[in-house]
Amino acid sequence: MPPRWHRLLLNWPLVMASGFLLFVLYLAWSLYSTRMQLRAATDSRLLADSARRAAVVADFLTDQTKLATQIAGAHEVEDYLANAALGMSPRYGLNANIGFIEHAFQRFMARTTLRGEAYVRRIRFIDKNRVEVASAGVGANPAIDSIPGYVAAPRIDPQAWTIEVVAPVFFKDVLVGAIATTADLKVLSRLLIEADDSEGGYHEFLLIGDGARALSATRASVNFDLVDRSLANIPADRPIPTVAGSPNGNRMLALRTPIERAPLSLMTLTSEATAYGAGSTPAYALYLAAFPAALFVMAIGFERQRRRAVQLENDVVEADRRRHELSRHNSSLSKEIALRKRLEEDLRRKTRALKETNAELRIAATTFESQEEMIVTDANHIILKINKTFGEMSGYQAEELVGRSIAILHAEQDDADPAEQQAAAIEASGRWQGEIQLRTKEGEIVERWLALSAVQDETGAPSHYVRTYYDLSDQKAAEAKIRTLAFYDQLTGLPNRASLIVSARQAMANCRTTQTYGALLFIDLDHFKRLNDTLGHHKGDLLLxxxxxxxxxxxxxxxxxxxxxxxxxxxxxADLQASEAEGAALHAETVAESIIASIAEPQDLDGHTYRCTASIGVALFCDERQSMEDLLKWADMAMYEAKTAGRNDVRFFDPAMQMLIESRAKIEAELREDIAQKNFQLHYQAQVDHEGRLVGAEALVRWPRPVAKPPSPGEFIPIAESSGLIVALGNGVLETACVQLAEWARDPALANLTVAVNVSGVQLHQPTFVDRVKSIVEQTGADPRRLKLEVTESFEIAKIDEVIAKMTALRDIGIRFSLDDFGTGYSSLSYLKRLPLDQLKIDQSFVRDITTDPNDAAIAETIIALGEILGLSVIAEGVETEEQRAFLAARGCRVYQGYLFARPMSSKQFVQFAKLFARPGVPPEGLDLQAHSA
Known part of the structure; x- marks a missing residue:
């Protein structure tokens, strides 16, 4: 093999690393091109998502303008404007229209929700002069500079966190006012995506105005530690790289999208790693470039390590030889170390004992120089030492007291030595404590609690005394505070009931001695509960x-x-300076009238102007036989008499008043008992039409008591209503009448008759009224089509929708309704036409003088005409003469009830009367039930 190839084989790691480096460089260039394409696609997606989220917020704000426009066109507003244009006064209708408007506002507020939560805080109706006509909800009233002729864009109030919309109200194409809605700005948070802090995080905010405030999906103001205010100034609709808003300093993408027609911007923050992927980050590119370089370096290092391994083998042999030599030296060294450990342990034990002794000394010194005042004396009570705290309290320096008797500090110099007074306790238990008085260097007397402890020597005899003095200032202050809490009201600072009783008894004793009069004025603020319920207890406390x-x-x-x-x-x-009751009463009345005038002046309750009135009861006292309890009871009775008279008035206690109240209480107790035992009877008074036919009867309750003159319904019905017994009484009357109606249905002569039953307003407002009536009808088997319920105009107009719903539910099963005593209550056509009525009943007070009084005649004619317009039948009660019947018949009234036809009678008598009445040509004579002749 040639030498060149041999060298290549020996350096193969370097060759492989170099080839891999070239390959990775090519791959990096390809990834960079792909990364740029992915970034462009991601930017387009972020822009589209942000625009879609911004459109959701813009659509929500547009819905607010539509809501205001819808409310402006509500029929309740149109009814009010129509009645106002006709000149209707507040007393005869406009107040009712305002009530309907406010109920409509409440309905809009209740059903205007976002994801199940109502967000409209307040709705107002203002006239063209920007004066509020009606409102619902709570919150401040934003100022409205002018009323536009169009629906303005929503106004964002970053200080109050509200969205405000003003929509014009037109009547006959004339701008007459506006509807102003105020919504919670924080509701926009429910349209945002909650932050995701994983993988660098995703955050979505609404920037308000210049970015001074922001709102997130958590419904709270955003912490600007996370959101830089400068983000509000970045270009819109373009992702901008930034590090602002990143909790860990990572690079983020910021995208600001303006909200159409609103000073809002949607700010989207997401990490570059989340948006573009980990492969698009600079760190990833750095790692990718560094990998081949690292591989190259590792190859070189591997070669060097191989060469060093050979050298290390030689070094190991040498190290093994040296290890055996060191082992011999270590054996002798271990023995020396064991000896040193024993010496160190002994030293640590002695050091620990010394530290404990020093700690005890420091604790004793610290205790003596504590915040409590301390003195050490010998067995003869000669001062040996005082601490710094005692010196600061007494004004003495230590050298001025050391060597002197403790008696110099005691204020009781005329008494025996305090040490002698405490000797018995010290001898028995070795300690004594109690309250004493000390005299300072300046002569000031201070109160202290002394804890005296004896220090005994080895024989058990006292060798020293340690005196600890505790400051009683806080305790004395607490006792004073307890006295204040016991005798003074914490809210107003006035004397409370306990203090009043003490003062009153003293004043009564003085008046008995001087034979002059005093007076007790019992004052109650009118409608205070309504203030608490509407404006809150904070405003109530301010009023008090x-x-x-x-x-x-x-x-x-x-x-x-x-x-x-x-x-x-x-x-x-306490002293009216009058020995005659008349003069005392005049003086007391003057004071009471000044109180009423003062309370009636407007009061500012944190920006809310409130007018209050008061009812005052006055009880005079002079006679020694009067007690405090009697005075309070009498003044309370007189005060309730003032409330009954219409409030904002003064009433003096009258003994006849007490008799009346006692009689009323007795009647109420007997009434409660007889209702429970069902000791009431029903009488029935005939109702006859214009052709002389018996068409029905009214059920009238009677209370048969074993007295000379049983109470009339006019006497016990008001007591039953005021005490709440009217519900049980009314249910009993209805059940008895339905039983009778079911029994008559089996008799052909009585099967077609209707029975009218009076229903109290208290019954009508019971939540279970409808279910109770249905249950009685079903259980008794009465035909609901033959049952007629008579309601009065006295039910609360504010609950008109609730009343209509209940009447409609009963009318659906066939029960009919008659409006009793029509014309004597709050007559309003705006709600009369909405009630599901079948009949109007002319009150007997208009029938009594109908032939002689033009006013009564005009009222009766109006009621009859109104019944014809509304499609309702009309019945007149209290018809006693033929002239009255003829007058009514001539005007269109077709049904009558009164002594002209029959008195109220028992069910048995009414059956006989009805059967005789049904015979053609046969008058019901012999029953003593004919027309009443006064």
């Missing part, structure tokens, strides 16, 4: 504080105002 301050300005120095609890205050007028 402001009211407390105003109350204090209305009373004299000798008088007391206290917070009794909740929104109730009590003013104690």
């Amino acid at each position: 504080k402001h009211s407390a301050a105003r109350l204090q300005k209305c009373i004299g120095k000798r008088d007391t105002v206290s917070r009794f609890g909740g929104d109730e205050f009590v003013v104690l007028l």
Whole structure:
């Protein structure tokens, strides 16, 4: 073999490495070309994805303008504008329209959701003068400089994090106002893709304005440690390499896509490795280029290692010889090391004992120089040492006290030596503690808690005493705070109920001595619960504080105002300087009127102007037989009388008031018992049409009590409504009437009659009202088509949609509805036409003087005409004379009820009456049920 080939074979690693290097260089050039093509394709994909995400956000903002436009065209707004154009006053309709608008706003807010979450905070309806007409939701009211004639682009408020849209409202092609919606800006986060921190990460943000604020998919403001504000200034719609926004400094691609018609930009950040792949990174290219070079270097190194291996074999033989020689030397060295270890262990043991002794000394010294004040005396109570803390407290230097008796520091100089007082305790237990007074160098008396401990010698006798003094300032302050908590209200700073009782009893005792009058004013803020429910408890607390301050300005120095609890205050007028009740009452009334005037002034509750009124009950005291409990009860009764009278008023306690309340309480208790035992009866009053036919009856409840004059429905029904018993009573009445209706259905003479049952507004608003009525009808077997429920106008207009839904559900099974006492309540055609009614009932107060009073006649004619317009039948109650019936018949009223035809009667009597009434030409005589003649 030629020498040249022999050298090649010996250096074959170098030859292979060189060939592989050439191959890798060619491969690197091919990869670079492919990389550039992939980068171009990836940039196009990123641009398309970002544009699509930006379009989603833009479409969402466009939907907000459509929402505002849809609300502006709602029929509730059109009804309000139509009624306002007709000149309707707020009292007779506009307030109801505003209520419908606000309910409509709430519906829009409830169903305007993004992925199941409502995001509209507030909707407002403002007139052309930018005055708010109606609103729903919570939050601030953004200022509206002008009302545009078109739907403006959404306005982004980065400070409040809101999206605001203003849509014009036109009425008959005239700009009359605008609808302003306020949505949560953070809802846009739900349109973004959540960040992916793996493999370098993918982040998506919304930049607001100049990039000072940003929003991510986490619904929170972005930390600018991750997002550089300079990203807001990069060119749009072009991927830009950057290191901003990378948590580990890796290169990132930043793409900013502006949002159409909004000061927003969609910022997409993704690592180059994620976007272009690991093979496109500079590091990958570096590794690829370095690999063949490394392989080449390894080949050279392999050859050098082979040559060194031969040399190492020779070195190993020499090292083995030397190892045997060192082994002999190590044996003698091990013995010396063992000896040194024993000496070191003994030294460590002694060092550890010394450290423990020093630590104990340092602990003792540190304890003595602690924050507590300490003195060491000998067995005769001569001061040996004081610590720095005691010196700072007493003002003495150590040399001024050392060698002197401890008695010099005690304030009780006139008493026996404190050491003698404590001797018994020290002898018994070796320690004593208690509260003492010390005198400082300046003569100031300070209170301290002393812990005295005896140090005993080897015989057990005291050789020294250690005195530790504890500062009682915090304890005394805590005791003062406890007294404040016990006798003062923490919110208003006023005396509380306990403090009031003490002051009142003292004032009552003074009045008994001087034979003069005092007064107790019980004050309750009207509608305070509504304020808490609508504006929040924070505003309620502010109102209580402001009211407390105003109350204090209305009373004299000798008088007391206290917070009794909740929104109730009590003013104690300790001395009215009057010996006659009349003069005392005039004085008390003057103070009460000044309080009402002061409370009624507008109050600023953190930017919200609120007007409040108060109801005041006054109880005078002078007689020694009066107790504090009686005074509070009487003033409370008078206050509730003021509320009953319409609120914002003053009432004095009257003994007759107490009798009335006691009587009412007794009736309520008996009412509760009789409802439970079903001790009520139903009477039925006939309803007759214009042809003299019996068409039905109204069920009237009666309470047969064993007294001379049983209470009338007008007396016990209001008590049942105020106490909540009306629900159980109404259900019992309905069940009894349905049982009777089912029984009559089996009699041909009574099968076609209807029975009208009164339903209270309290019953109607019960959540289970519909299910309860259906259950009673089903269980009794009554024909629902023969059942008529009479409702009044007194139900809450704010719950009109709920009432309509319940009435419609019952009407679907055949039950009919009559509007009772029509004309006596809140009459509004805007909701009357929506109610699923079948009949209007003219109240007897209009029928009584219908033939002599033109006003009553006009009202009755209007109701009859309204019934014809709405397609409702009309029935008149309280018809007692033929002249009344004829007047009503001439105007179109076809059904009547009253003493002209029959009094209310028991079910048995009504059956007899109905059968006689049904006989042609035979009047129901002999039953004493004919028309009432006064």
